[in-house]
Amino acid sequence: MRHRFDFDTLREIGDSLFRNKRRTLLTGFGIFWGLFMLLFLIGGGQGLKQMLSKNFEGFATNTMVMVSANTSMPYKGMKEGRYWSLTQRDVERLKALVPEFDVVAPIVSNWGQTAYYKGNTASPSIKGIAGDYHKVEAPIIKYGRMISDADVEQERKVCVVGKRIYNDLFPQGGDPCGEYIQVGSVFLQVIGVDYSTGNISINGSSADALLVPFSVVAKLYQRGDKVDLICVTGKPGVKMSQMEDKIRSIMSREHIFDPTDEQALLLLNTEQIFSIVDNLFRGVNFLIWLVGIGTLLAGAVGVSNIMMVTVRERTVEIGIRRAIGAVPRDILSQIIWESVTLTLAAGSAGIVFSVLILNVVEAIAKHQAVFQISFWTAILAALLLSVLGVLAGLAPALRAMKVKPVDAMRDE
Amino acid sequence: MLIELKGVHKTYDNGQPLHVLKGIDLEIEKGEFVSIMGASGSGKSTLLNILGILDNYDEGEYHLAGKLIKNLSERESATYRNQMIGFVFQSFNLIGFKTAVENVELPLFYQGVNRHRRHEAAMAYLEKMGLTGWASHYPNEMSGGQKQRVAIARALITHPEIILADEPTGALDSKTSVEVMELLTRLNREDGVTIIVVTHESGVANCADKIVHIKDGLIERIEDNRQHHSSMFGTDTIMK
Numbered sequence A: 001m002r003h004r005f006d007f008d009t010l011r012e013i014g015d016s017l018f019r020n021k022r023r024t025l026l027t028g029f030g031i032f033w034g035l036f037m038l039l040f041l042i043g044g045g046q047g048l049k050q051m052l053s054k055n056f057e058g059f060a061t062n063t064m065v066m067v068s069a070n071t072s073m074p075y076k077g078m079k080e081g082r083y084w085s086l087t088q089r090d091v092e093r094l095k096a097l098v099p100e101f102d103v104v105a106p107i108v109s110n111w112g113q114t115a116y117y118k119g120n121t122a123s124p125s126i127k128g129i130a131g132d133y134h135k136v137e138a139p140i141i142k143y144g145r146m147i148s149d150a151d152v153e154q155e156r157k158v159c160v161v162g163k164r165i166y167n168d169l170f171p172q173g174g175d176p177c178g179e180y181i182q183v184g185s186v187f188l189q190v191i192g193v194d195y196s197t198g199n200i201s202i203n204g205s206s207a208d209a210l211l212v213p214f215s216v217v218a219k220l221y222q223r224g225d226k227v228d229l230i231c232v233t234g235k236p237g238v239k240m241s242q243m244e245d246k247i248r249s250i251m252s253r254e255h256i257f258d259p260t261d262e263q264a265l266l267l268l269n270t271e272q273i274f275s276i277v278d279n280l281f282r283g284v285n286f287l288i289w290l291v292g293i294g295t296l297l298a299g300a301v302g303v304s305n306i307m308m309v310t311v312r313e314r315t316v317e318i319g320i321r322r323a324i325g326a327v328p329r330d331i332l333s334q335i336i337w338e339s340v341t342l343t344l345a346a347g348s349a350g351i352v353f354s355v356l357i358l359n360v361v362e363a364i365a366k367h368q369a370v371f372q373i374s375f376w377t378a379i380l381a382a383l384l385l386s387v388l389g390v391l392a393g394l395a396p397a398l399r400a401m402k403v404k405p406v407d408a409m410r411d412e
Numbered sequence B: 001m002l003i004e005l006k007g008v009h010k011t012y013d014n015g016q017p018l019h020v021l022k023g024i025d026l027e028i029e030k031g032e033f034v035s036i037m038g039a040s041g042s043g044k045s046t047l048l049n050i051l052g053i054l055d056n057y058d059e060g061e062y063h064l065a066g067k068l069i070k071n072l073s074e075r076e077s078a079t080y081r082n083q084m085i086g087f088v089f090q091s092f093n094l095i096g097f098k099t100a101v102e103n104v105e106l107p108l109f110y111q112g113v114n115r116h117r118r119h120e121a122a123m124a125y126l127e128k129m130g131l132t133g134w135a136s137h138y139p140n141e142m143s144g145g146q147k148q149r150v151a152i153a154r155a156l157i158t159h160p161e162i163i164l165a166d167e168p169t170g171a172l173d174s175k176t177s178v179e180v181m182e183l184l185t186r187l188n189r190e191d192g193v194t195i196i197v198v199t200h201e202s203g204v205a206n207c208a209d210k211i212v213h214i215k216d217g218l219i220e221r222i223e224d225n226r227q228h229h230s231s232m233f234g235t236d237t238i239m240k
């Protein structure tokens, strides 16, 4: 007795599958479509997530922004509704007292200014920043450089222009570094151009910003040592949400408000935003797998069903095979191999087709994100298919095994 | 003694039991040419299926080449069928999506004979049947007589000691019936193959040396036909 898998076995399988091309095609289509759906959804979901993540690009993921506001509780003899403000001393204090922080960067802003350069105008939001602000929001420097610590210390009248401001003021393009633009009554020398376009940014879109050393802004607009916001980023591994109590206790002690007064000090934590997006996509992924696996399973059940019918139709044929020397195991392995071959062939077509379609989608999306599934996803899908093929073939194969040689005689 | 049946009973039980074979005693020597005759429903096919280990029996004993055929495993019975017995059926029972030569090769495929040798052997037997030109044709492209000769080639390819044929001429006209019976007779005379043919037709039965008459599940009589005078239509004709 033979029990090898060889070319002849393959031919036996091929003969049986090709005998009824239309049925084989229809059966295979279920698997093909199931696998295509699964992989296409996986690729699509991944690409969409990347596209959405683009919005957060350049923005440190564990950032917290502090803003002062009126108190909402009476405290130590002081009435509620009192206004207080963050100061530059708070920046120094936080740097000294909270070793978990990587960057503590103040921002002093001014809106409603108009900038002029050789007859061109633009309406920037002026953002006074410190030399380490680039660690909070990474710029994409097109020309020149970013604001440095030295710029801040020496109160240099320099600026870095955002993309849209640059386009408005310098419509002819080219490197504007060294040129002077007029903002209100002062002239600021351009030292860089920032091309970043992330939509999540502090105090307005970075394309509309005019970045200036905060010491210059404070002096120009008579802010004293008051700052509008303080941005802090945590060192790697630090969870910003767990730092909130510490910040509140430091600031409330200094500015005398109730440490439990959450309205007096607004703390915006990017971790929360990211976790919302993450959760959203976890949900989307779950749906993708549910739908994809569901479709695939339906395909496998289809294969199983049709093979079941096929086996019944082939009773005489199987009986003949048994009469001329096939043992039940020959029949079993033949049916299972047929099922596996069918699912694998149809599934591979599904893999190839989804890869092609995802390529097209990626091209349509102008290659802004990776929609293509990974090699290992494809391998995993193929493995899953083989398992499905065996399972789908199992019930029909067991039925085929029950065919007795006499059944060949009881024809039609 | 090649085949030895003692008190073989067979009852089909599909809802209500049907006692088909009611104690068959039969002995067949190696090299004999036997035909089995009887009315429709008398149990001829049932007996032949038991002889071919295609079906089992309920009572009695069946010895094939000295071996008691009872409660064999699927594997054992498959091996006996594959190596000792060749089958020829009324409806040919070729596999429709395989060509003539592939059909003939199939028993060797299940023996594990390699492709090349299988093909050669199959071609040799087709040639013996005068079907060389039909090797790559599918059954539905062939006449009944050709199909039956393909089936005989398939039965012969494993060099069986016994050929069991259930109404091999049942679907053939008289001319091809004669051809097929001549073929079987030659196999018996020249190669010493034991041949057992179930038939309704006296002309077919007349080719055999021994005619077993079955009636109601019992052997009515065994006719010695070595003179081949059984058919009233003469020795060499098969009247339809």
Ligand SMILES: Nc1ncnc2c1ncn2[C@@H]1O[C@H](COP(=O)(O)OP(=O)(O)OP(=O)(O)O)[C@@H](O)[C@H]1O
Residues within 6 Å of the ligand: B012, B013, B014, B018, B020, B038, B039, B040, B041, B042, B043, B044, B045, B046, B047
């Ligand atoms: N698998 C089966 N299940 C139930 N009854 C069966 C089965 N096979 C045959 N029979 C019955 O057993 C009886 C004998 O059948 P068998 O096929 O042996 O007759 P036969 O002599 O070959 O008849 P025919 O000349 O018509 O072929 C018949 O009544 C038939 O209906």
Ligand SMILES: [Mg+2]
Residues within 6 Å of the ligand: B044, B045, B046, B166
């Ligand atoms: Mg019959």
